[in-house]
Every structure is written in structure tokens, then in C-alpha cells.
Amino acid sequence: MNFATSSTWTELLLLLIAFVLSMVIGIERQVQQKSAGMRTHTLVGTGAALFTLVSGFGFQEVLGPDVKLDPSRIAAQIVSGVGFLGAGVIFMRRDVVRGLTTAATIWMTAAIGMACGAGMPILAVAATLLHLLAVGPFGWLGRRLPSxxxxxxxxxxxxxxxxxxxxxxxxxxxxxxxxxxxxxxxxxxxxxxxxxxxxxxxxxxxxxxxxxxxxxxxxxxxxxxxxx
The missing domain is CATH 3.30.70.260 (ACT domain)
Structure with missing residues (x-):
């Protein structure tokens, strides 16, 4: 059994990128003192990247004429699983809903991790920057719009x-x-x-x-x- 293949270093690099980008998002949430902070977002993004990498590269040895690989199946399960995780941070108290932004951020972090795992790190970096733009300057603008x-x-x-x-x-x-x-x-x-x-x-x-x-x-x- 080969513990390393020709793509191992590429996989490790993609996993590391997912780890760093997820941690950046988590730090921003931690600074804002949200219920899901740096550790949660880092684990969600890194886990999503790992699942995507496994689905894309983990079953190469079993492929053959009678065995076909569909990586999108695991990707779909990641989306469903993260949906349940995000729902766990949303709660209603006396007709007031809290945690929607945190749930959306967890969803975004998982998507960024999946993008890294799928070999699209530039797209993942761009999504991270857009997220920081949405919760930063856009948040500042939203607080000053007529309410x-x-x-x-x-x-x-x-x-x-x-x-x-x-x-x-x-x-x-x-x-x-x-x-x-x-x-x-x-x-x-x-x-x-x-x-x-x-x-x-x-x-x-x-x-x-x-x-x-x-x-x-x-x-x-x-x-x-x-x-x-």
C-alpha cells in the first residue's frame, strides 16, 4: 500500500489553504464575539475540504470498468450536513430570531473548504474576501441605511x-x-x-x-x- 501518491503534496496544500481561509473567517467571528468562533469555522472548512479531497482522490485504486466514481455525491452530503449544523446555531426567543448570520457564515465556510478540496483555491480566496467585505463594509453600510x-x-x-x-x-x-x-x-x-x-x-x-x-x-x- 502506497501512503503517498503523486498528488499527495497537492492535496496537503489544498487542505492547508482551506485551514487558513477558514481560520480567517473564524477569527472575524471570534472578534465579533459570536456563538461560533475560530475553532468551529476552522473545523468546518477544513473538514469540508477533507471530505471533498477524499471523494475526489481517495478511491482511485478501486476504479475500473465496473466501478465509477461520482464525487458530487459526497459534496451533496456535505451541503446537507452543514445545513443541520447551521440550524443548530439559530434560535428563536420570544419571537426574535438570532444566529442567522452565524449560520450563513458556517455555510460559507463549508463552501470555501469544498472549493479548496475541489482544486479551486483562487475561487476560495475570492469567496473569503467577499465574505469579509459582506460582514465588514457592507455591515457598516447596512447599519446606516434607513431602517x-x-x-x-x-x-x-x-x-x-x-x-x-x-x-x-x-x-x-x-x-x-x-x-x-x-x-x-x-x-x-x-x-x-x-x-x-x-x-x-x-x-x-x-x-x-x-x-x-x-x-x-x-x-x-x-x-x-x-x-x-
Whole structure:
């Protein structure tokens, strides 16, 4: 049995490229303090490259007139498997979806690894640069585009007389939002306050934070033209 073939060094180089590119993406995620960081993305990209290399070069010795090789079958399984992995980082909490960008990044990392394993390192490098462009300058631009959050009103229900409103305003200020109270209604020991928050961060992040405050019994996000 030959442990090395004429293509071994090429395979190792492609695997190393996948490792480096995946690690670059993982470092960016790690800096952003996302749930899936450097180790996860490095393993996903390197694993995808290894599976692709095995499917393309690992069965050469068994090929013959009666044995045909279809590398695309393993590639399709990689896509399905990474889909399940990405779904694991997406979760919904009180009608707020989190983790979509991280799941998409895992998907992208697997695709980059597959491109390396398929012998297309230039395409993989280009995809990595495009990913960094999408999460960098494009992310900066997206935060400055007009957002529908500016037209939304947050209705917060909280216990009366417990200083909850001060905690709500302090939380909003800490997260970079400016708050204005539009209307308040008191029903027994419960207050329902309609508030508007303006800021650069997604309003859903604030909704999650408000839900975690002691004394807050409910938070609802609605459009300005909706009824209560």
C-alpha cells in the first residue's frame, strides 16, 4: 500500500489553504464575539475540504470498468450536513430570531473548504474576501441605511412602583438607543407604556434585553400604524 501518491503534496496544500481561509473567517467571528468562533469555522472548512479531497482522490485504486466514481455525491452530503449544523446555531426567543448570520457564515465556510478540496483555491480566496467585505463594509453600510425600526413602537408591560421604567431607560441608553415615552396606561398594578427607541443597533436586540429585566412582564414590537 502506497501512503503517498503523486498528488499527495497537492492535496496537503489544498487542505492547508482551506485551514487558513477558514481560520480567517473564524477569527472575524471570534472578534465579533459570536456563538461560533475560530475553532468551529476552522473545523468546518477544513473538514469540508477533507471530505471533498477524499471523494475526489481517495478511491482511485478501486476504479475500473465496473466501478465509477461520482464525487458530487459526497459534496451533496456535505451541503446537507452543514445545513443541520447551521440550524443548530439559530434560535428563536420570544419571537426574535438570532444566529442567522452565524449560520450563513458556517455555510460559507463549508463552501470555501469544498472549493479548496475541489482544486479551486483562487475561487476560495475570492469567496473569503467577499465574505469579509459582506460582514465588514457592507455591515457598516447596512447599519446606516434607513431602517423600518424607526417606524416601530415598543409596548412594554411592567410592574408599577418598582422602578422598572428607570431600568428600561438605562438599558436602552447603555445599548445606544434614545428613548421617548409616547403613552402610558395603568391597569391595577401593571403599567403599559408605548415607547419609541432610535439607534443604530437592531431593535430586536433591545427587545431581548428588556424581556430579561426584573419586573417586565411583556414586550411587544409593532409598526407605528398598527393598533394596540
Amino acid at each position: 423600518p425600526d424607526r417606524r416601530r413602537v415598543v409596548t412594554v408591560r411592567y410592574d408599577d412602583g418598582a422602578g422598572v421604567l428607570r431600568a428600561i431607560l438605562a438599558t436602552a441608553t447603555t445599548m445606544g438607543f434614545e428613548a421617548s415615552v409616547l403613552r402610558t396606561e395603568v391597569d391595577r398594578h401593571q403599567v403599559r407604556a408605548s415607547m419609541r427607541f432610535t439607534g443604530r443597533a437592531p431593535l430586536q436586540n433591545l427587545v431581548l434585553a428588556l424581556n430579561d429585566l426584573d419586573g417586565v412582564t411583556g414586550v411587544r414590537l409593532r409598526d407605528d400604524d398598527d393598533g394596540d
